[in-house]
Amino acid sequence: MEYILMIIGAILVNNIILAQFLGICPFLGVSNKISTAVGMGAAVVFVMTLATLATSIVNTYILMPFNLLFLQTIAFILVIASLVQMVEIILKKISPPLYQALGIFLPLITTNCAVLGVAILVTQKFSTNIFDSVIYAISVAIGFTLAITIFAGLREQMDLVNIPKGMKGVPIALITAGILALAFMGFAGLV
Amino acid sequence: MNKIKLLTNGLIKENPVLVLVLGTCPALAVTTSVFNALGMGLATTFVLLMSNMLISMLKNVIPDKVRIPSFILVIATFVSIVDLVIQGFIPALSASLGIFIPLIVVNCIVLGRAEAFASKNSVFDSILDGIGMGIGFTFAISIIAFFRELLGSGAIFSHKIIPFDGILVFVLAPGAFIVYGFTIAAVKWLQKS
Numbered sequence: 001m002e003y004i005l006m007i008i009g010a011i012l013v014n015n016i017i018l019a020q021f022l023g024i025c026p027f028l029g030v031s032n033k034i035s036t037a038v039g040m041g042a043a044v045v046f047v048m049t050l051a052t053l054a055t056s057i058v059n060t061y062i063l064m065p066f067n068l069l070f071l072q073t074i075a076f077i078l079v080i081a082s083l084v085q086m087v088e089i090i091l092k093k094i095s096p097p098l099y100q101a102l103g104i105f106l107p108l109i110t111t112n113c114a115v116l117g118v119a120i121l122v123t124q125k126f127s128t129n130i131f132d133s134v135i136y137a138i139s140v141a142i143g144f145t146l147a148i149t150i151f152a153g154l155r156e157q158m159d160l161v162n163i164p165k166g167m168k169g170v171p172i173a174l175i176t177a178g179i180l181a182l183a184f185m186g187f188a189g190l191v
Numbered sequence: 192m193n194k195i196k197l198l199t200n201g202l203i204k205e206n207p208v209l210v211l212v213l214g215t216c217p218a219l220a221v222t223t224s225v226f227n228a229l230g231m232g233l234a235t236t237f238v239l240l241m242s243n244m245l246i247s248m249l250k251n252v253i254p255d256k257v258r259i260p261s262f263i264l265v266i267a268t269f270v271s272i273v274d275l276v277i278q279g280f281i282p283a284l285s286a287s288l289g290i291f292i293p294l295i296v297v298n299c300i301v302l303g304r305a306e307a308f309a310s311k312n313s314v315f316d317s318i319l320d321g322i323g324m325g326i327g328f329t330f331a332i333s334i335i336a337f338f339r340e341l342l343g344s345g346a347i348f349s350h351k352i353i354p355f356d357g358i359l360v361f362v363l364a365p366g367a368f369i370v371y372g373f374t375i376a377a378v379k380w381l382q383k384s
Contacts, residue, residue, distance in 0.1 A: 019364050021220035025299060028215065070275060073293040074267040081260055113216050113297040120290055170212050171376035178368030185365065 003135060009191040010139035016114055017147040018181040023114030027148055028173060030105070037152035041145025043105040045138065047087065048115050051080045052137035053130070055119040060128045076119050084109055114144060151180060197316055201324035207300045208331035209378045214300040217291050218332050219367040225348055228336035230284045231291065232329025234273045236322065238295050239304060241269045243321035246309040253310075262305045263296065270295045300328060331374075338370050 016022050023044070030040045055076045063069055088106045091099040109115060118140050122133035154176055163172050207213045214235075221231040242265050246253075253261045274292045278285045285292065295301065304324055309317040340346060343362035345353040360366050 021216050021364070021367065022294075024215040024219060025213075028212065070271065073271050073274065073296055074264065077263055077267050077296050078260075081263060113294045116297050117290055117294055120293055124290075166376050166380050167372075171372040171379070174368045174372030174375065178365040178372065181365040181368055182360070185363065 005191050006132075006136060007139040010136055011143040011146060012184065012187040013191050015143045015147055015184050016118070016140050017144060018177070018184045020117075022117040023112055023144055026108060026112055026114075027151065027177070028170065030108075031148055031152040031155055031173075034149060034152045034156060037148045038145070039101055040105050040108075041141075041148055043102040043109060044112070044114065044144050045141040046102065047084060047106070047109050048118055048137050048141040048144075049134060050087065051083055051115050052119055052122055053134050054079050054083055056122060056128075056130045056133045059123050060130060064128065072120065072123070076116060080115055080119065114140075147180070147184075151177060154180070194316075194319060197319040198323040201320065201327035202330065203327070206327045206331055206378070207303075207324055208328055208335075209375055210382075212375070213303060214298045214328060215371075216294065217298065218335060219364075219371060221288055221291055222332050222336035222339050222367060222370075223343070223362050224287075224340045225333055225336045227284070227287050228332040229329065230277075230281070231288055232325070232332055234277065234288075234292060235295055235298065235301070235328055236325025237273055238266065238269045239301055239325040239328075240318060240321040242266045242301060242305055243309040243317040244314060245269075246305045247312060247314045247317035250310050258310065259302075259306070262302060262310075266301050266305065267296050300324060335367075335370055335374055338374070339366055342366070342370075 010016075014020060017024065017027050026040055026044075031037050058075055058079055059072070063072060063075060068075075084106055088099075091102065091106075118137050122136055126132045126136065155173065158172065158176065167175075201207065205211060208215070208218045217231055217235070221227045242262075245265050246262060249261075249265075270293060273295070274285075277288075277292060304320060308320045312320070337347065339361050341352065342358055343360075343366060344357040345351055345355050346357075358366075361370065
């Protein structure tokens, strides 16, 4: 039960994009079509889970015992950057179809603040509990996919309507995102 | 004359937040009050200035293939310095900015300037570019924060200016997106006229 609440909380109530403002760049950048949004979402689920697993292990077994927590930012960004590179090489070798689906999104993810953000958040939230951290990371990533897919659907519809000239592009996208965030606020108090 | 252009480039013509739409996460997250926005802006300016300077000094030493990881490492070092300094001297700011200080590492503006400018230009030019971009960033997020704080609580720097309770939604998440959207639209309109 505890886990169900945590998962629902991470997906709907504290949605990473719409309530915590992490990962806004891909949210605005690759949300023009539903298919690319879903691809980006899948890549984020994949990388965020692996990255959180790797960084929590580094945090629990290397940084904490040796009292090196001040190196957390540097250590985490290095782990994430090399992990993304490694995933790219391995995927290319063992699963070309999956690589074709996710490949173009992988380099973008290194500088996705959501991945580093969640890696740091879970060390504050769950400290050394690696299992909980990974479950939380998966639910956060599902929340990311949900938000970016809904937003891409809205933007596809928006292409068909007549928008005032000055509001075209980014401004109207941000205002739509604001209204979507307003809708997600309705979930507050659910957990 | 050219040097002044370098400095003002980031301020208006290529403002990272309002024109290039980079660094959107801090622009939305820390703009609940002008104080937070100024703190975040100055922290980012310091990182931009130092990383631009060091990277332009090292540009002939760093091999092309490991360029990006080296840049990230340089940036992460300065971000850690800023993080520790703020934690030590301004704990209140550190508490309200929270996770967004370490996240300056993945702020696209910093890596973007390192890659697009500092790795190709002289040390002095890179310093000017870093300062210009940093001030442009600070200026932009302060404007967003100004409107959010004013509409959300009727106050600026926590001093009541308009005697009303404020519209709560502007301090919360949706208000961030909406104010940012309208600010970009206003900048577009100003550039045209």
